[in-house]
Each structure stands twice: as structure tokens, then as C-alpha cells.
Amino acid sequence: MVILNLHDKRPIYVQLVDGIKEQVIKGILKPGDQILSIRQLAGQLSITPNTVSRAYQELERQKVIISVKGKGNYINDVPNFKRSEEKMEELKKLLTQLCIEWNFAGYNRGELIEVIDEIYNNLKKEESTCQ
Amino acid sequence: MVILNLHDKRPIYVQLVDGIKEQVIKGILKPGDQILSIRQLAGQLSITPNTVSRAYQELERQKVIISVKGKGNYINDVPNFKRSEEKMEELKKLLTQLCIEWNFAGYNRGELIEVIDEIYNNLKKEESTCQ
DNA sequence: ATAACTGTATTAACTCAATTAATACAGTTG
């Protein structure tokens, strides 16, 4: 279900990490769900298991999934709401950069809020259309 | 005036591009202002003129500055408010990623708006404290 | 004109992250 974008400049393993996290946010992947095995996903995407493994290890480091040797990888049921000041500073810097780009692209604060609302709507858990 | 952050994972030339754009947004650099020459800035930052040149070429491509051979580089007086759909899509993807991270960090939409307001206040043109 | 600045361009070398490939080891399940 994760789609790789060749035009995306982010590394493949980062795209995988972000893709899984997006599906968790949207509720497509729920706590306890088993996700594709490393070799399965690697086969589907025609990439090496090594790259998928790296993505899964990063996801486990972020406590998004839990890896069990011999069994598979499962969505974690405990969201890591640590609210670290370090993470906030990192996000604030990213957001500042985005606001600057937003400005140079000719858009204002109001339009930014509009798009954010649109994004939050898209990220709403889709309980009804679950598969 | 541009400060390089060694902990920042972005390439140096990207940090330079973003740094200049931030100063333009803040009004610290005004249209027509001449910025440091390639060799001057390279000397201040102890990096090769090549890297600064790359940043300046990118800034000229984005129409943030104008380079004049033999003279120097000047802040452009015409903001490039092209409002391209392509740029909007790029920014929307970045913003979506940020919202996902924001969520996993344990923060909500309201707190996002708060931080955005804080950022927009910091980016307000500082007409009084100009140098 | 000469010196000392500017931007621009080119070439080569180096470093590092990302990716691939191949292989091996260890735990689980039917």
C-alpha cells in the first residue's frame, strides 16, 4: 500500500517510514496490525530487503512498530507522546522554513491555516472505509 | 550575518539560501541592498567560494537576488509571486509530513496554529531595528 | 593602464549517505 515516488528526493527508507506513519495517523493501520514482512514489501517495491529493514528499524526506534524475530512487525499500541522540547524545536525550525517558502510562493497566513485544515481533514481516521 | 549550523543536516548551500530568504522576509535585507560578495562570505564562513557561488546561483534562479558580473549581488525588488500550482503541491506535501510528525510528537492542531502565529510574529519586518 | 576588486566556469579529488547484492545466523510455525 505504500507508494514510492521517484520524483521525491527523500531517501526510500524515509519515504517508507513516513508512509507507514501516515497510515497509522489515518487509522488505516491499527495497533496490533501486522504489516508486510521485510521480504514481502521489498518484493512488492522491487527494492532490497536491506532498505526495508532500515525503515522498519527506524520505525521501531520511534516506537511506531514492534519487531519480533521470527514472527514479523506489528503496529505499536502505545503512541509515543513524549512531547520532548528537542523535538518541538526541530519541528519549529522546519515550520519556520516552510513559512518562509510559503511567503515567497505568494501565499499568506490565512491560506496556510486553510491548507492545514484541509490536511487535518484528510488525516482524520477513516473508521468507515477501513479495509 | 548568516550563521551556519553544524548540527543542521541540510547542505551548506541550502542553509545559505534559506538564511538569505529569511533576512529578506524579515526586512533585514531590502530590495537593492548589496549582499556580501562570494569571496567575502566564503572567507567569513571559512568555506570555499564555490559553495557560496552555488547558493547565490540558486537565489538568482529563485529571483531573490540579481547577480551582476564585476559588481556584485543585489536583493531583487520584484518578489516572485507566481503562485504556481506546482509549488503549492510541493508545499502541501511538506506541510502534510510536518502535520504527521506534529501528531506523533503529541501536539494538536491548536498548538500548531499557536506556533505558526509565533513564527509569523518573528518574521514580521523589523522596520525599527534595521541596521 | 594597473591593481584590486567583482561574478563565472571548469576540472579533479574527496567524503559521505543511500542503495544494492550476497550471504549467513537465529527464532517461529505448520
Place this chain on the structure above:
DNA sequence: CAACTGTATTAATTGAGTTAATACAGTTAT
């Protein structure tokens, strides 16, 4: 035992970013 799982390692490749050393061309002040 076979066929899955995750984990680990090593080697090779690719590409971006950076550095260094030049060279060339336009501008400005003396």
C-alpha cells in the same frame, strides 16, 4: 524438516555535497 520470519555483515556502487586550484571576464578607483 521446510518455509517462513527478523537480524547482521561485508563489499561494491552511485550520487550529492564540498573542497581546492585555476582561469577568464567585467567593474572600479587610483
